[in-house]
Amino acid sequence: MEVRTILWPTDLSKNSLKATKHVVSLAEKYQAQVIMLYVGVDLMSFFPAYGSYPSEDHLHHFQNWEVDQAKKRMETVCDRDLKACPNLQIRLVQGDAASEILKAIDQEKADMVIMTTHGRGHEDIDQISPAFGSVAEKVIRNSPVPVHLINPFRE
Numbered sequence: 001m002e003v004r005t006i007l008w009p010t011d012l013s014k015n016s017l018k019a020t021k022h023v024v025s026l027a028e029k030y031q032a033q034v035i036m037l038y039v040g041v042d043l044m045s046f047f048p049a050y051g052s053y054p055s056e057d058h059l060h061h062f063q064n065w066e067v068d069q070a071k072k073r074m075e076t077v078c079d080r081d082l083k084a085c086p087n088l089q090i091r092l093v094q095g096d097a098a099s100e101i102l103k104a105i106d107q108e109k110a111d112m113v114i115m116t117t118h119g120r121g122h123e124d125i126d127q128i129s130p131a132f133g134s135v136a137e138k139v140i141r142n143s144p145v146p147v148h149l150i151n152p153f154r155e
Contacts, residue, residue: 002030003026003032004030004033004109005034005035005108005109005110005111006023006026006027006030006035006110006111006112006113006114007035007101007105007108007112007113008023008034008037008114008115009097009101009104009115009135009139010036010037010074010077010115010119011038011097012038012070012074012077013119014152015118016115016116017077018150018152019114019115020077020081022114022148023114026112027087032087032112033088033089034088035088035089035091035110036074036077036088036090037091037093037100037101038070038071038074038092038093039095039097039100039101040063040066040067040070040093041063041094042063042094042096063094067094071092074090074092075090078090091104097135098134098135098138098139101115101139102138105143105144106144111145112146112148113139113143113145113147113148114148115136115139115147115148115149116133116149116150116151116152117132117133117136117149117150117151118132118133118136118152118153119133119136132149
């Protein structure tokens with residue numbers, strides 16, 4: 001199997017960052033480009049049912065803040081943990097996480113996806129969860145390329 005591009009979707013949670021050493025190892029093995037993808041929440045999809053509050057301007061302001069914070073955090077992770085991946089690119093998008101990951105597979109021509117079975121929302125689980133998180137479940141069921149899943153509770 002030839003792997004030229006690895007897609008690493010991360011929500012920057014403690015769990016999702018446990019994929020870092022796998023990303024580095026596989027990128028080195030295949031001499032592959034790594035696309036680090038963060039999907040911000042599309043808040044506009046949540047509020048139509050609640051009327052006009054908060055305003056679109058407030059939501060856009062918050063979404064822009066979230067993307068800025070994510071970019072800074074991603075750059076820190078890259079500088080600190082991914083020096084072995086010289087061919088690394090950062091992508092930030094907003095929307096449904098699983099849908100955006102699947103879209104990025106095609107757009108980036110990814111040959112492999114590396115992600116954890118659980119991300120944000122599962123950080124306080126002390127035991128191994130028998131099921132995948134919802135995003136991992138959707139990605140693995142619909143991905144046209146291999147998905148390398150890491151169980152963050154075993155790391």
